Amino acid sequence: MRFEGRTAVVTGGAQGIGAATARMLGEQGATVVVLxxxxxxxxxxxxxxxGAVGHGCDVTDKEQVDAVFERIGRIDVLVNNAGITRDNLLFKMPFDEWNAVLTTNLTSMFLCCQAAQKVMVPARYGRIVNLSSRSALGNRGQANYSAAKAGVQGLTATLAIELGPYNITVNAVAPGYIATPMTAATAERVGSTPQEHQAQVAERTPLRRVGQPEEVAAVIAFLASDEASYVSGQTLYVNGGAR
Incomplete structure (x- = not known):
């Protein structure tokens, strides 16, 4: 029950890694808010x-973010997980797909962190965990997603510097291939089934399998806990040993 007495907000919490994280934090005592x-x-x-509650919120909309965070009140833990993919090669990528991915995967984190720090700074306590991706290192067909997830790592490192004096840690988790609805949609986009796609990825992953949402959630929970109280500004890759 390492989160007993804590309130945790998880964005993009309705499926995949977000839902697994919300459940794990709740199991460990947190009062969870699913956005x-x-x-x-x-x-x-x-x-x-x-004890959890769920709210609808477009995390790319500053007015909605500010309103829902004010409604929540106390925030001890913020997990910025909301994200989308709109994969395409550079020469075929429409600007609106570039913009949508940057806004959803990066700008939303800025807005949520800005709203959360209004509560965390006076409380002199906070744990922020942002979702990056192995794609931050570059991935064919994902110029928008890779750029956004690389930006997440820069944002994370900078906020750790700015918020550290207020006992707020900021870290990122960068998953590799995780079996989620998002990767299933990617498989279908390239003309494969989720099972076939996962088998192909597993062959080139040192652990010879793909990851599960709960395995990422466990890392997020560690970084959000007081056990990681001296860990800040870091990006931890969770990718089965892939290089």
């Missing part, structure tokens, strides 16, 4: 976690 673009889905996940 998602689809309010009904956020409430459904929250309904599986004792």
């Amino acid at each position: 998602d673009l689809d309010e009904s889905r956020s409430r459904k996940v929250a309904g599986e976690i004792p």
